[in-house]
Amino acid sequence: MVVQGLRSLLARFMPHGPWDVLRQVALFAGAYYAYRLVRGGVDGRTSDAFENARTLIDIERTLNIFVEPSIQAWASGSTFVVDAASWIYINAQSSVTLGALVWLYLFRNESFYFVRNMMVVAMGIALVGYVVFPTAPPRFLPEWGFVDSVAAFTGIPQDSVAVNALFNPYAAVPSMHVAFALMIGWPLARLVKWRALKVFWYAYPGVVTFVIVVTANHWIADAVLGAMTAGASAYAAAWLARARPEAWRFAPRRAEVAA
Numbered sequence: 001m002v003v004q005g006l007r008s009l010l011a012r013f014m015p016h017g018p019w020d021v022l023r024q025v026a027l028f029a030g031a032y033y034a035y036r037l038v039r040g041g042v043d044g045r046t047s048d049a050f051e052n053a054r055t056l057i058d059i060e061r062t063l064n065i066f067v068e069p070s071i072q073a074w075a076s077g078s079t080f081v082v083d084a085a086s087w088i089y090i091n092a093q094s095s096v097t098l099g100a101l102v103w104l105y106l107f108r109n110e111s112f113y114f115v116r117n118m119m120v121v122a123m124g125i126a127l128v129g130y131v132v133f134p135t136a137p138p139r140f141l142p143e144w145g146f147v148d149s150v151a152a153f154t155g156i157p158q159d160s161v162a163v164n165a166l167f168n169p170y171a172a173v174p175s176m177h178v179a180f181a182l183m184i185g186w187p188l189a190r191l192v193k194w195r196a197l198k199v200f201w202y203a204y205p206g207v208v209t210f211v212i213v214v215t216a217n218h219w220i221a222d223a224v225l226g227a228m229t230a231g232a233s234a235y236a237a238a239w240l241a242r243a244r245p246e247a248w249r250f251a252p253r254r255a256e257v258a259a
Helices: 002-013 018-042 046-062 070-073 079-107 109-134 148-155 163-164 176-191 195-212 220-245 253-258
Strands: none
Touching: 018 109, 046 220, 070 079, 070 195, 079 109, 079 148, 079 176, 079 195, 109 176, 109 220, 176 195, 176 220, 195 220
16 A cells, blocks of 8 residues: 555656656756856856947837836835845746746646747757847946845845856846746646636736846846747747647647547
């Protein structure tokens, strides 16, 4: 009975066995290692990153969408808004995204692989963007009135050695916060059953877009390019699904038959 119970538990949490779990972990670990390699490639291009940031400012001013200073100035009137935005920014790429992926794998495994493929393609696109167009985030340009709210919230400067050892400070274009929010939020909105959760997940990308601007971590242009990255990745995942429909489709065929 005990052995049967353990097998049932393993089948529940590892629907394709432990090797599949290891494959998924290795895939995302490989993506992070590629990110680290790219980080090494952009070190020493600080002047390019700041010049590209100023280019984005010029483009946004030409299009009359350079609203980042005004948005952060408005939000700074409320400590709660700024601190909440900083907390969300810190957790969006870590606990929220990782938690969503684990939930998909365990409870909606048939949809996990489509989302995984989207994210892998998106990370590949982002790596190209980081190499071709390294960009300093708004928080590095205090002359425009930007304040690093995340550093103020945590007490740890984002340009510190410890933070820079983990993250590329010039990886602003595209915004993967926005891309990941779309690739996680909208699929979950389709999969969860409670209406309140559906509304939350549909709204989640908009919340994250607001957060990245309020915390001075991304430009509006970054958010737009992040959304375009998510769209291109969804298209690529759909194309891949045609090659292996039983394994990589978002909606499994058996669900269609049951409907």
